[in-house]
Amino acid sequence: MWEEKVKVYDALVAKCDRIERKGKTVPHTSANGYMFSLVNKAGEIGIRFSKETQEKYLKKYNTTLFKSHNATMQGYILITQEMLQNLDATANLLDESYDHIMSLLPK
Template sequence: MNWDDALKIYDDIVEACNGFERKGKKMIYTSSNGYMFTLLNKAGEIGIRLPKEEAAKFMETFNTGHYYSYGAKMKDYVLVPESLWENTPLMVEYFEQSFAFVNSLPSK
C-alpha cells in the first residue's frame, strides 16, 4: 500500500476515535499526557503503544511483531498488520485502548 493510502486510513481511524487528534506533517502520530501512542512511519506502517501484556497478546493473536520507526524498535509498540486497517471498529478499539494506556502513565 502506498503512503498516501496509509495516511488516509490512519486519518480515518483517528477521526473515528474520541478524545484525540492526529498530529504532525511529516512524522504522523497521536499523543497525550506527554507520550506518543500511535504512529504512521515513513514506510507506511501503523504502530500502536500498548501495555506489555496487551502487546504480547496482540502480537500472538494477529501474528505480528514489534514496531520499528526510522530503524529503531519502539518500546511497547506493536506493528498493526495491514489486514486489520480497514476494520475500523477494531482499530478504534485499539487506538482508544492505547490512548487510555498513556493517560494512565505519570505525566511527562
C-alpha cells in the same frame, strides 16, 4: 503508498473522539506527554500498549513489533493490513492505547 496509509490512519484516528491526529511529516497521536501511535516512513502504522497487552496482541493478531527509523518502538505493535480491514475494531485498540497512556505519570 505513504499518502494512502496516512489517509487510512486519519480515518482510524477520526473514529476516536478523544484523540487528535498531530504531525505533518510524522503523523502521530500523543497525550500526557507520550506518543502512542504513528505512521513511519514506510507507511506502516504502529500503536503502543503496555508490555503485557503488547505481548497478548502480538499473538492474537499474528503481528510483529513496530519499527520506525530503524529502531524498535517500545510497546508498539505493527498494525497489519488485515487489522486495517476493520477500522472500528482497530479504533478500539487505539482507544485502549490512549487509556494506557493516560494511566501513566505525565511527562
